[in-house]
Amino acid sequence: MYEATNEQNNDAENAIALSVKNLYKVFGKRPAEVIKRLKGGKKRDELTALGTAAVIDASFEVKKGEIFVVMGLSGSGKSTLIRTLNGLWSPTEGSVVVGGSDISKVSDKELRRVRQQKISMVFQHFALMPHRTVLENAAYALEVQGVAKPERLARAEKILSLVGLEGWGEKYPGELSGGMQQRVGLARALCAETDILLMDEAFSALDPLIRREMQEQLVLLQSELDKTIIFITHDLNEAMFLGDRIAVMRDGEIVQIGTPDEILTHPANDYVAQFVQDVDRTRVLTAGGVMEPPLAVVNLSGGPRNALRTMRDLQVSAAFVVDRRRNYLGIVRDRDVMKQVEAHSSDLGAVVRVGIDPVSPETSLNDLFGRAVESPIPLPVVDDAGRLVGALPRVTLLAALGNVPSTTGEFPVVDAVVAPIPEQVVTAALALTEGDA
Amino acid sequence: MEPMFRIPLGDWVEIGLDWLTTTLDAVFDFIRAILVGAYDGIEWLFSAPPYWVVIVVFAAIAWWASGWKLGVGTAFGFAVIVGVNQWENAMNSLALVLIATVVTVVISIPLGIWAASSNRASAIIKPILDFMQTMPAMVYLIPALVMFRVGVVPGIVATIIFSMAPGVRFTELGIRGVDQEVVEAGHAFGSSPARILRQIQLPLARPTIMAGVNQVIMLSLSMVVIAGMVGAGGLGGDVVASLSRIDAGLGFEAGIAVVILAIFLDRVTASFGKNTAGTRGKNS
Numbered sequence: 001m002y003e004a005t006n007e008q009n010n011d012a013e014n015a016i017a018l019s020v021k022n023l024y025k026v027f028g029k030r031p032a033e034v035i036k037r038l039k040g041g042k043k044r045d046e047l048t049a050l051g052t053a054a055v056i057d058a059s060f061e062v063k064k065g066e067i068f069v070v071m072g073l074s075g076s077g078k079s080t081l082i083r084t085l086n087g088l089w090s091p092t093e094g095s096v097v098v099g100g101s102d103i104s105k106v107s108d109k110e111l112r113r114v115r116q117q118k119i120s121m122v123f124q125h126f127a128l129m130p131h132r133t134v135l136e137n138a139a140y141a142l143e144v145q146g147v148a149k150p151e152r153l154a155r156a157e158k159i160l161s162l163v164g165l166e167g168w169g170e171k172y173p174g175e176l177s178g179g180m181q182q183r184v185g186l187a188r189a190l191c192a193e194t195d196i197l198l199m200d201e202a203f204s205a206l207d208p209l210i211r212r213e214m215q216e217q218l219v220l221l222q223s224e225l226d227k228t229i230i231f232i233t234h235d236l237n238e239a240m241f242l243g244d245r246i247a248v249m250r251d252g253e254i255v256q257i258g259t260p261d262e263i264l265t266h267p268a269n270d271y272v273a274q275f276v277q278d279v280d281r282t283r284v285l286t287a288g289g290v291m292e293p294p295l296a297v298v299n300l301s302g303g304p305r306n307a308l309r310t311m312r313d314l315q316v317s318a319a320f321v322v323d324r325r326r327n328y329l330g331i332v333r334d335r336d337v338m339k340q341v342e343a344h345s346s347d348l349g350a351v352v353r354v355g356i357d358p359v360s361p362e363t364s365l366n367d368l369f370g371r372a373v374e375s376p377i378p379l380p381v382v383d384d385a386g387r388l389v390g391a392l393p394r395v396t397l398l399a400a401l402g403n404v405p406s407t408t409g410e411f412p413v414v415d416a417v418v419a420p421i422p423e424q425v426v427t428a429a430l431a432l433t434e435g436d437a
Numbered sequence: 438m439e440p441m442f443r444i445p446l447g448d449w450v451e452i453g454l455d456w457l458t459t460t461l462d463a464v465f466d467f468i469r470a471i472l473v474g475a476y477d478g479i480e481w482l483f484s485a486p487p488y489w490v491v492i493v494v495f496a497a498i499a500w501w502a503s504g505w506k507l508g509v510g511t512a513f514g515f516a517v518i519v520g521v522n523q524w525e526n527a528m529n530s531l532a533l534v535l536i537a538t539v540v541t542v543v544i545s546i547p548l549g550i551w552a553a554s555s556n557r558a559s560a561i562i563k564p565i566l567d568f569m570q571t572m573p574a575m576v577y578l579i580p581a582l583v584m585f586r587v588g589v590v591p592g593i594v595a596t597i598i599f600s601m602a603p604g605v606r607f608t609e610l611g612i613r614g615v616d617q618e619v620v621e622a623g624h625a626f627g628s629s630p631a632r633i634l635r636q637i638q639l640p641l642a643r644p645t646i647m648a649g650v651n652q653v654i655m656l657s658l659s660m661v662v663i664a665g666m667v668g669a670g671g672l673g674g675d676v677v678a679s680l681s682r683i684d685a686g687l688g689f690e691a692g693i694a695v696v697i698l699a700i701f702l703d704r705v706t707a708s709f710g711k712n713t714a715g716t717r718g719k720n721s
């Protein structure tokens with residue numbers, strides 16, 4: 001569901017939208033001293049008398065067109081972090097670079113220009129102006145930019161219908177439900193036509209069902225409008241659903257940055273592991289995230305004897321067949337290959353079966369259970385270019401859900417359901433046909 | 438009995454006043470001229486037309502601001518004022534209250550805005566306001582008298598000083614009470630502080646600020662009576678006269694006129710505060 005392919009698809013557009021380097025934000029009496037001691041190895045809890053270190057040494061880059069989620073418990077510093085990104089807080093130390101300018105260093109006027117043109121924001125409690133109509137609220141950013149009234153209202157009208165609020169423009173925010181108010185908040189931010197959108201717990205105040213709807217709509221809008229979104233949440237499922245990449249924050253520090261898959265499957269520490277324990281994994285994990293390296297892979301050009309030998313050595317009853325460029329062709333069964341060997345044939349292609357449809361790495365596990373259960377052998381995972389990149393044994397699927405390590409990293413291609421032909425038989429057959437290629 | 442030590446505070450104040458009146462004489466004359474002019478103008482506006490025209494106008498204002506009940510009540514109340522022969526006095530006092538209120542609001546709202554925008558400003562302004570409000574009101578009359586000479590102006594000036602505090606306080610309170618997220622939203626979209634003040638803070642703080650203005654008016658009205666002592670005339674003049682003559686009847690007639698004016702001003706300004714469109718709906 002989320003776009004794991006972004007990175008592969010637009011290599012050319014892997015430009016950086018926003019970058020943060022060694023960012024500190026300390027509230028309180030003696031911020032500089034707090035930073036000095038933090039660098040000296042003190043923990044933030046030991047320094048509360050001097051100040052509150054809300055963000056500690058944060059560094060990350062957000063790519064253009066990506067949804068970058070910052071996730072953490074309440075009080076972990078997410079809001080403070082996002083507020084330094086558009087200069088609502090100025091960093092105590094470190095830099096925030098948006099569109100080439102370090103916004104902690106620019107003048108007030110320049111900062112306002114950056115906010116008008118580069119970076120807009122959606123707020124947790126909507127932050128609409130209650131004394132203005134929905135339409136005027138949506139047009140606010142344009143008003144600030146100095147767009148003439150008829151034009152800005154017309155543009156706001158369009159955006160309102162984009163977020164599903166057609167015909168509500170003349171109402172006041174107080175007359176709308178929470179979900180609709182947040183659509184106005186979103187419309188206001190979209191109207192600004194900035195590349196970057198900051199969203200601080202934008203859906204946290206909404207009912208679960210409406211929240212779900214908004215999440216889906218946001219993903220849709222993002223794919224249409226190609227915005228760079230920095231989304232703050234304390235909700236793991238939301239983070240996993242929305243995030244192309246996720247930064248996990250704890251006590252002011254970013255403890256891990258990675259794709260949802262990486263965070264689920266390779267949590268950086270116990271804290272993250274604990275955190276991700278109760279996520280709905282089926283929705284988040286993808287085939288690409290949990291697949292195993294395929295071991296039983298044979299080359300079509302290698303011929304039946306090679307294939308049989310490989311299967312014997314691995315003690316499996318089937319193998320994936322690829323061509324020289326590792327394009328996936330199908331599978332072969334040991335019995336079929338055995339027959340070819342016994343018939344002194346060097347043509348492996350004749351016995352390749354194409355019955356099993358390969359799976360793309362982006363498929364979510366949710367959609368794979370049915371197929372995995374029916375298939376006698378692991379599902380082949382094949383990328384967009386047609387190359388075999390992995391295999392998905394049933395055991396792996398189940399292990400991924402339970403969050404237990406499934407293997408040591410290597411896995412035979414075939415589950416034990418179909419017993420391979422006994423080793424001696426294969427060896428005997430190979431010996432008999434020794435002269436063949 | 439002579440105290441152990443004597444701080445010559447009174448002498449200092451007089452020296453200071455002397456210095457002020459001699460060096461800033463021109464300034465005080467200027468202020469005096471403006472206030473007298475404004476007062477005369479408004480007073481003329483209220484007294485020149487026949488009283489029933491003025492009553493109809495006030496009743497219409499009350500109706501428009503609040504509803505027909507207040508409109509009818511206003512007409513009735515002002516008719517009573519005419520009936521007890523306090524019309525002219527009441528109009529004089531009303532003019533005085535209006536001028537004092539306008540000047541107070543013009544000074545106190547910016548001060549309140551400043552106090553809301555800076556903790557330091559707030560820390561400076563607050564004790565001064567406390568001082569101004571707790572000092573017995575009549576004390577202002579004497580220096581005002583010295584600076585502006587007998588007449589309506591010292592009354593206005595003393596009234597302004599006395600009623601300043603709620604104007605500043607309520608403005609600060611109102612602006613500080615505006616939902617910070619909405620203000621943040623203004624900043625986040627690149628608004629200038631002036632625009633945020635104009636389009637977000639002041640509109641949202643309006644009910645509170647209007648409550649402050651209401652307080653200012655009420656305090657002004659109460660001060661008007663005291664101002665009568667320095668020759669400001671109006672209802673205060675009659676109250677003072679009734680005191681010196683032990684004339685309970687006259688005192689009561691003037692007093693009832695003050696009460697009627699107070700109710701009228703209070704209800705009308707209160708309904709401006711919770712006016713319709715401005716605060717429609719609530720932002721959670």
Ligand SMILES: Nc1ncnc2c1ncn2[C@@H]1O[C@H](COP(=O)(O)OP(=O)(O)O)[C@@H](O)[C@H]1O
Pocket residue numbers: 027028052053054072073074075076077078079080081
């Ligand atoms: N304006 C502020 N002044 C002082 N401390 C603050 C301020 N804002 C946030 N903090 C502190 O910084 C820490 C992080 O807060 P915040 O960024 O709001 O966390 P989150 O958004 O993750 O809940 C908290 O301990 C909070 O008390």
Ligand SMILES: [Mg+2]
Pocket residue numbers: 078079080201
């Ligand atoms: Mg927060």
